[in-house]
Amino acid sequence: MENLQTLADEIHAELSAREDRGRVADYIPQLATVSAQKFGIAIAPLDGPVAVAGDADEAFSIQSISKLFTLTLALGQVGDRVWDRVGREPSGNAFNSIVQLEHEQGRPRNPFVNAGAIAVTDIILGGHRPKEALGEILRFVRFLADDDAINIDRLVAQSEQAHGDRNLALAHFMKSFGVIKHPPAEVLGVYFHQCAIAMSCRQLAQAGLFLAANGRNPRTGFNVVSARRARRINALMMTCGHYDGAGDFAFRVGLPGKSGVGGGILVIVPHRAVVAVWSPGLDANGNSLLGTAALELLVQRTGWSVFG
């Protein structure tokens, strides 16, 4: 196999020169303050050291990548009853669309569109107080990454809250159909904070390892989910992990992944590794432009696509 450190360095060197880096998310002011020049990559193999390059140890807002962790947590709590409330199909719409919700009686298409992730957070709330639910999510992410230094960026969370009307619309809409059970303001209090979790590429890559290794974190030895559930989560990332760009990501990269508007992307290479990239400039679908290019290059060099 390739020397992963060399690979990370090469990819970083090749792409750092690119000028077209897309547009940094500005739907909340706090995200818009991040420099478009940031670029990091971390490759965590199932064993051996994590290879990193660039800004791989700088924490950024994981945003929608948090949906992967809350889905895993909710599946652990209520099992397949998650699917009573949330579908498993790609949406064919933007991440924050409400049209589909009206056409399908308030049931979100999948756990990775905003509406679906809000419904998953409602499941995690499960009668607890928002603060407790949020604490549980944070503990779970720290446990996955084996790193207690992970925290929430309160400024980002406040900024989300201050510009949260679109998500509140989704939540109230689902509430009117009984798809979420708690008061929308409470659910979104948790949701905005989970999206504001700040992690580095290294931390993200480590947190995803269980998905590449039959559900067991090979570094800590903890079983997180069953092998079957790990496969299924990977499948959902493949078909729904990049909003309305999932088809293109599968076409170009060929690995299950989850992106966030903070510019991060986490991808799983089953039985081999987990890769996290970060570059804040986004493409039209809200996925990191340079990050996607980096993953495309990585797959070309390694042949790690799941598709042959």
Place this chain on the structure above:
Amino acid sequence: MENLQTLADEIHAELSAREDRGRVADYIPQLATVSAQKFGIAIAPLDGPVAVAGDADEAFSIQSISKLFTLTLALGQVGDRVWDRVGREPSGNAFNSIVQLEHEQGRPRNPFVNAGAIAVTDIILGGHRPKEALGEILRFVRFLADDDAINIDRLVAQSEQAHGDRNLALAHFMKSFGVIKHPPAEVLGVYFHQCAIAMSCRQLAQAGLFLAANGRNPRTGFNVVSARRARRINALMMTCGHYDGAGDFAFRVGLPGKSGVGGGILVIVPHRAVVAVWSPGLDANGNSLLGTAALELLVQRTGWSVFG
């Protein structure tokens, strides 16, 4: 590795007893005449004999599985210019929906929804006469399967033609946007016949082998497409191959596949094998009910999911 023949026999035996087999397609009368009791499976490894069970040598209407072959043919003819006319994203709609076409200026979401496949057939027409284009498609399928006995079921083609208004609507709609170039009646003349190609599970499995083997048919030794293109076609099957059931198929089976309303499903196991199943009863999304169950069982037994 498993003994494939034993595997095929076991799957056939276990599922033959199932009573719930879904609903045989009746949108054209000729398809509705097929018995819901039919059930076949063929497993073609990269080398060694094809394992078959049940009705695996009986030809059936491949319907939308033909879209996989015409896409491959069109990519060979015009390369990535195919994507100027057709997208690569899951649709979030039924296979024959026209709503998305209006919202996106006549450009189909992917080559596996009806509109996209009609646009691909229009590319293959390329100024030729319908008869010639159809001849080329048939020769290509025979070449892929290495079997000159494959033919078109004329009764099915006539039945499609007699009930083709929905597809004609799609074609005229795209024509009004310039997405297709030839007269809709000509394009659909070819399209209805390609859908009426009759193949057995064994023939289908053999025809798909190039996609499991880096683009080269390991039995004939012919290079069909590049390794990269094979990966990309597999990716499209994963995200778009089962209409509005692609997410669920990835979740349950975890392999790239293409289904047809005739009840066939073709799945690719990269670097290992190709599997074709056939059972005419369909689920709500138009995919074979027993066929999907058979593939789910196969993946459980073999661990062949691409997702770990």
Place this chain on the structure above:
Amino acid sequence: MENLQTLADEIHAELSAREDRGRVADYIPQLATVSAQKFGIAIAPLDGPVAVAGDADEAFSIQSISKLFTLTLALGQVGDRVWDRVGREPSGNAFNSIVQLEHEQGRPRNPFVNAGAIAVTDIILGGHRPKEALGEILRFVRFLADDDAINIDRLVAQSEQAHGDRNLALAHFMKSFGVIKHPPAEVLGVYFHQCAIAMSCRQLAQAGLFLAANGRNPRTGFNVVSARRARRINALMMTCGHYDGAGDFAFRVGLPGKSGVGGGILVIVPHRAVVAVWSPGLDANGNSLLGTAALELLVQRTGWSVFG
């Protein structure tokens, strides 16, 4: 002219016997408590006494008929700037649909769908406190009807508030586009109370008189709006006053009208009279079944259609 009292009595007598009265609104529990047997009619000519029959003096929840009064009030306050935020076209959708809002950047189609009425209430709020705005609306309705006994049904308002998620979704959605300016909870606090105003048929008919008389209430002598504005409000009632049943109401009744899910309908007969009917059972579009039938009969007897 017809003897209006005889007319009211005849209509009441003929329709009271009808058994099919549609379905009483149950989306809020408080509305569902009203008896489907209630049926009243009031005909207020430009001069002379109001003719009433049945439960014409019993107050009921005017619900969406309030949208007519708030629109008039907002036009008085900010003039045609109302149309910067709200359109004037029929929606082709249910009264509480959010789909159109997404397709048209948060701008409601007209002031009589829920979203549009909420935007109008946001205009009336205009920096005031909710209590003041609500007071102003109530005073305006009392002024129009020349009756200070009109009040808000607090139980209905609370019931609305407790089941207001769908409307909160609309409000937050518009807020995310800047179409409404105040906090959604404040706007809806006013909106739910305006919908809970309780009026009798007699009071409603009197309150609408200015619209039949060039903008001037012929009983009080007060000019409410200009003649041109009165015409325009009538036009909006004709094209948008019955949700997705406006076409059918124009076809059958042929008069500008506004209905509410409480079972009331207010119609304007330009230069002649105003008619209010009330029967709580609704048709599929949410308009009073018996009320519409009563108006159809009235127009047959009087020839009062504006269409000839």
Place this chain on the structure above:
Amino acid sequence: MENLQTLADEIHAELSAREDRGRVADYIPQLATVSAQKFGIAIAPLDGPVAVAGDADEAFSIQSISKLFTLTLALGQVGDRVWDRVGREPSGNAFNSIVQLEHEQGRPRNPFVNAGAIAVTDIILGGHRPKEALGEILRFVRFLADDDAINIDRLVAQSEQAHGDRNLALAHFMKSFGVIKHPPAEVLGVYFHQCAIAMSCRQLAQAGLFLAANGRNPRTGFNVVSARRARRINALMMTCGHYDGAGDFAFRVGLPGKSGVGGGILVIVPHRAVVAVWSPGLDANGNSLLGTAALELLVQRTGWSVFG
């Protein structure tokens, strides 16, 4: 009453100077050849001479105004069974939208959107040959206008036919739901020719007189429809006669009317007159810009709005 000739002259004089005349329809080349400078108006009172000004005696393509005549004809042939196939509600969409058809099982919203008019033409075909049906339509229009000089512009009809894919899509779509019965090519053969009927403002105004006079043409003395049906057709024009601009037209003009992309508008003033205007430049909704302005001015001068 006003001196109608003076009125026509004044309106013509005032508006002729306007430079902003919108955009001449170019979806078929033959329409695009007409000069944007054309402007005519004809006012036909129930008795007395027709007042005309400008290009009121020059024939132009009536386009969608023909839908009014075919609806009247079909109602005469099959009565209210027309409504089994076509609705009576405004669409909230562009005139040639197909989205609504998919959401509502192929049933057009009203007889004035393209799909609805095509269904009406299918009713008129009624087993006859296209040539006969077209002859019947033409004879009916001549009968209404009392003018045998009215003819079809064959060049326009051919141009429509050559660019008819969007309408063919609508027709095939409806055919797939059984809403139209004849082959789409035959129905559209008739439809494209009916749209290509050429009439002057004077002829149009005369043809519409029955709708202003209880269903009886006051010049010829012929009863065309019952008074009730005349009212109902007027109601449909009010709510659905200007595509997605019907609300605005009612708001600004306040009269039932039907427009065509050739730049003509026909409006009914119940019990008074019929007015036809023509100016080929269109607004964003496909309605004549200058024509609408002329009618707005006319209503201001005369107070002819039905709304008071």
